Amino acid sequence: MLALLVFAALLAGTIFRCIIKPLYIDRESKIPGPISFALTKWRLAFEDWRGTRTRKINSLHQQYGLVVRIGPTEVHCNSLSALRTIYGAGSCFERTTFYRMFDAYGKQNLFTFHSVKDHSQRKKLVVNAYSKSLMLRGPAASMIQLRVSEYMALIESRGSQPHEIFSSLHYFSLDTITHFLYGAKYGGTSALTGHAAHRELLNDIVDPARRRLSSLVVHLAPVSRWLYSRTGLMERLVSPLLPMQKPATYTGIRNHALQASQRFQAAGDGDRASTESPIINQLWKSHESIKGSGAGALDALDIASECADHLLAGIDTTSDTLMFLIWAFSRPQHSQSQQRLIEELRALPEDVFQDGVPRLEAVDALPYLNAVIRETLRTYAPLPATEPRSLSADCVIEGYTIPAGTVVGVSPYSLHRNAEVFKSPLTFDPERWFGPAEQVAAMNRWFWAFSSGGRMCIGLHLAMAEMTALVAAIYRKYETSIAPGFEDKSPAITSRFELFYDETVSQIENIGV
Template sequence: MAIYYSVWALLLLVIPTALAFIILQRLYAHPLSNIPGPRIAALTTWWETYIDVFQGAGSQFYSHLRGLHDKHGPIVRIGPNEVHISDPEWLRTLFGGPGTVRDKHPSLAHVAGSSMGTFGAVDHFQHRQRRSAVAPFFSKRAVKATEARVQAIAERLCHEVDHCYKTGDSLNVRVTTLAWFTDAVACYVFDDPDEILGDQELSEQWYGMFEKMRGMYPLMKQALWIVPLSFQLPPQLVSILSPNLSPLLKVHRDMTEQAKFFFDARRHGMTKETASEESPNLFRAILDSKLPEEDKNYHRIAHEGLEVLLAGSNTTSKVMSRAIFHINNDAAVKTRLQDELRRVMPDAGVVPDADTLKSSAYLNAVIKESVRIDHTFVNRDPLVAHEDLVYAQYRLPAGTIISMTPGYTLHDPRIYPKPLSFRPERWLVEGEKLAQMDHYLTAFGIGNRACLGQAFAISTLTIGVAMLFRRYDFELVDTIEERDIMNSRWWIIGEAAADSPGFFVRPTKSWRDGSMA
């Protein structure tokens, strides 16, 4: 019995002593201890979770971080081993380019449980290897070759608008554009659209899945074991313990089944000669690549497919929905855009290719401004350098987590005057000012980790905006910009207020009856 009490006495002495040592080391002896920031940030990363879960409307760390920079300056310590820098001039130092070695931190790479995908690759060299295998699939040439697929899906979107025009119903823009982009991504990437668009119940379930996932994000970011552990549990148990996580796990399982089916079909007799005659497919591109065989198993390619489907659909659809609002909210912008579309698309029923549409300076300006003002990806991007870096008078040792938030740059008034105003005409200037704005247009990321799907996203956005506003006129329905449009919750992707009923428009004119001549 004496030994029992001795052990407990020893633990009561050792544990507080160890904690005190850790606290003192992080506050006063850590290499980052001279960098300004809240003391709590130097002690634990869980303070961020507290802000995201319990403060305000939830997921407020994005705006809280802005406040920290207002107080402390362009560099702030936000974790025991992490600093955040808010300085547009330093973006390319951190994110770099050819020859720059940067690892991604797992807190972002593994948050969706796709550690085997390109986005989920932490190691710089592994990421480069995986990216090189799929990059040709997302090239401008590849996107151009499959443009007819996107136009076909956009025609289905127009059928939804036609239905609303005939019935007088309003269109739930956020839900409908997400369904459209999901079908477009699935059609382009897997040559097999999910056909969510047109099924109202399925569209709302798909949108609801993202809403549930967003609510889990603050916890998943801190506890990266949650999603992998959930895979080991019966789905029924997960639905009880964490119902918000169940939709994500279902998408994981569905993607794994699809990848396994494709993998087995290829393994049992499909030749490369046959495959070369088939439509492009992401799984096929990976299996036909020069990746090592261990990177071609169906579990890994399922992670690749999951990343593309989730990221490609939700981000771009949000830009599209906000573009629809801003165009309809400014009569001068809408009138000028529609006049320009009549010029480049004289027959509303015949859609020019994306290159022809992109030749329209004003349409191109509308797309750029939509991408800028929404900037979609609001999460900070944490990277780890293999060498010491220096910012101002501060040395950042190799292994330090250094993060920046590209979205801050897109709303920087020094680069984009009146940054919260939708002003496509800002992109119609020439020379040094245009070059500066293009230089800082970081909505798709920059450097080695920039989004692979940029060409597809821009092409799809251009076709969608052109078809909708050449063929129809819309009115906003009970829309309050502060509640339904502006971001007030920030996860990986910003969203409107939790009490928003959605964002709706009603078509008031249609090309089919000549009212949009």
């Protein structure tokens, strides 16, 4: 009898804790959303494993409204009010532990700092090097122009055969960001000009298995650490269980980044000062060995981690956006848009281009070129998923009280698919950016490809300069079309633990253009 009473008490307690409390008592219970998501975090984790999290959340917004409960203590929003509250200037919302999987060498960096204060202190060291004026003039502009020239030479060398752009665009973004971070002497890569080892650095990045690994790291971090730290016989035994075989994601890139930082540190003061890299030089000024570096001094691994973070952030984002832009423009239904861009570029004075490469200042303000890039970023945002945040105090968003500690977020994917703001949101349409002034102003408010506020993408101007220069060079000289046999297929990218593609196309595949 006693045992039966104990069992009944335990059962009642479990029902209360796991069902009644989250559905009827917790303050999050007032927020609309599916019961299954409210009861357990593993319902959303299942969507992560399937690679459908962001699309599922978007469908929940369509069903439940601007604010949706997607976990026992997680809420997703889709409104300008939420955007300003969570990410706006002066917001006290901070990054969650989710970002810690991007730590490098055991050190945090701009992307992974939890607190606004830590992020702000580190950002001050490098933000000036990413200014728009430096991207359009001086050494940074010359470096980008050289990479564009190398890309155009690669296209030329491949003749009239269909050109597989996924790989070559990754070479372009890799070479650009490594030269920007380290300079040619210490870590600049030469993937565009055929350096085999540098091209191999991308192998674990482009492996689609990385999304399953990311899901495991986020939801079962101890299991992930245990599996990937096995050696010898145990390593062979657990190998079939690994979501991604070794070397795991970013192994090659992080090894290269660490070696580049070590080479820079080992150089003499004169050699370090003479390198054309603006980033590692700026960071080195705060190295603990520098007189006057103060309480916020960085050690060698702090600098290595910071550079590795910028390196990783600068590869997929730019190359994936360029791939979708060229693919979309190459589709028959967008031939008129392609011709309009070609006409805009070919109407420029001859002196804007030198050996086929544009002066960045001259093409930066081209209205149609900017509309094309903006529409690509809207339709195919390179980081479309939620940017999670949390707050140590209660707050109110869209009339709902969000308890302290709740994870909240907004995603570019959902913002950019608001049909009231973007007519036919799934349609790639650069012309939309030339509509009525009020409509364009509304679209600009909802456009969120680079985040906003203090955590806004620091590499915004570098990425825009790369894309503007390369697209201008390509379409001034060439017209593009889809390779035969790929007309009804969409390219796909892996972002975190999801697969993204053009949802209006029935088949998914890597495409040659």
